[in-house]
Amino acid sequence: MREKSIAVIVVAAGRGERASANGESEPKQYRRVDGVAVLERTIDAFLASPQVSQILTVIHADHGERYAALGLSDDRLLPPVIGGESRQSSVLAGLKALAPMRPDLVLIQDAARPFVSTALIGDVVAVLAQLDGALPALPVTDTVKRSLDGQLVATTEDRNQLFAAQTPQGFRFSQIFSAHMRASTVRRQFTDDAEIAEWAGLRVGMVMGDRNNIKITHPEDFVRAERIIHGDSLMETRVGTGFDVHSFEPGDVVWLGGVRIPYKFKLNGHSDSDVALHALTDAILGAIGEGDIGVHFPPSDMQWKGAASTIFLEHAGKLVTERGGRIVNLDVTIVCEGPRIAEHVPAMQGVIAATLGIATSRIAIKATTSERLGFIGREEGIVAMASASVEVPRVD
Structure with missing residues (x-):
């Protein structure tokens, strides 16, 4: 035949x-x-x-x-x-x-x-x-x-x-x-x-x-092509950390992790005061050596007054992509006496994942209290800490 x-x-x-x-x-x-x-x-x-x-x-x-x-x-x-x-x-x-x-x-x-x-x-x-x-x-x-x-x-x-x-x-x-x-x-x-x-x-x-x-x-596909040929030898992992704190003021809603949560106070700040997304944005910017939120979105600029913090997070994610990199994982810890965080974690992961174009499995969100100690214990504000692990092309 x-x-x-x-x-x-x-x-x-x-x-x-x-x-x-x-x-x-x-x-x-x-x-x-x-x-x-x-x-x-x-x-x-x-x-x-x-x-x-x-x-x-x-x-x-x-x-x-x-x-x-x-x-x-x-x-x-x-x-x-x-x-x-x-x-x-x-x-x-x-x-x-x-x-x-x-x-x-x-x-x-x-x-x-x-x-x-x-x-x-x-x-x-x-x-x-x-x-x-x-x-x-x-x-x-x-x-x-x-x-x-x-x-x-x-x-x-x-x-x-x-x-x-x-x-x-x-x-x-x-x-x-x-x-x-x-x-x-x-x-x-x-x-x-x-x-x-x-x-x-x-x-x-x-x-x-x-x-x-x-x-x-797209241009970033050439970076990926090099990675396919050489494996991960052309990439390096960087870690950034972020910290933010906002005080409470009279109100009835707080924004945390991109989620609107009814509460007896609101957070004081220039944008929507989302302390979790601010810390997370700073962590990503820190991992790629791009300063902090204030460098990219100065509080003196009135166009950011009341702005959704997802705008800041999306910008940080785009900077990673433009460098040919990718976000490996994100870890956020929120410290407060209230509101209760656990029931809102899946929604927060969903917002962050959608904003950055990554899987929710790459995002960890945890909450704890200060055991009634200090300004947090007195319910005067909220603290958030974050870390970001990012892979970017190696620069020798």
Whole structure:
């Protein structure tokens, strides 16, 4: 029985502008990760698979010299073809170029996914023995909200039915070629090739994706790519601490951990006086050497009067992300005689997690009293202490 021929289309026709940073003008597929261009890594991943018969790269019309400069050479590597204005039209250009060769199967791969494994390629190909199409996908672990206007939540999706698609997406060549030709005649842009296959009535299966099979889209993804290559050797862990205290004044509500808690007093301060989030923000800022809240949000600036302290916390989290880092864990201790904290801890964890984009399992919130000693014992105010553990790229 003749072994099936498998062609690969590597889609590299985009300008790659979203991944640019600090004046970087090189398209992301030609930028280097650990000395090797992203596109070259992607092509090499398929050359490493003995199942692959041919590889065709679809490039932008302006990138001919960049592609040639990669110096790629292999008997299975076909001359590149020029793509279109959209990903969909670029894939169709690749399919048309392969048509005279009549491959049995075709794998369609984003150039910006340089870490596809030989095992994942094999898993996708295996499904094509039974189905018309296949793609790797990962279960969605975050809670997903649907909104009609980007502001109000309309509904919460059942994440047990949601999966994040990856590439390579594999198909029987004649079927996906026909589906793409039909799709090119309708006034609609499809998000990926599997959607076109679904629209055309083809049966598409899924295999378990790979969390390292990332798509490089934003500048911080290059940091993650380096980490995949080198492991954690390029990262270092830093720890910051925060401390804050606010006195009570007449009122009926306190804000703690981003949660509104009815009480016989309120806290005195320039913003909403959320002593827990202030300490936590200072801990994160301290871990990355960025001073304290007062540096970024001076109390002399009236725009912050009465402001929600989640604004300060979100800013600190963004500074970590901009450095290519991540928050490992947060620990907050609130010291007060009242209000009672324990029943509000899950809500506080939820607010902090949503503000920083991390899991609630990375957030610890504890409460204690001062055993009726000192100003806390006299119910004159609240103290909060916090620590933050943050991973950031190593700076030698």
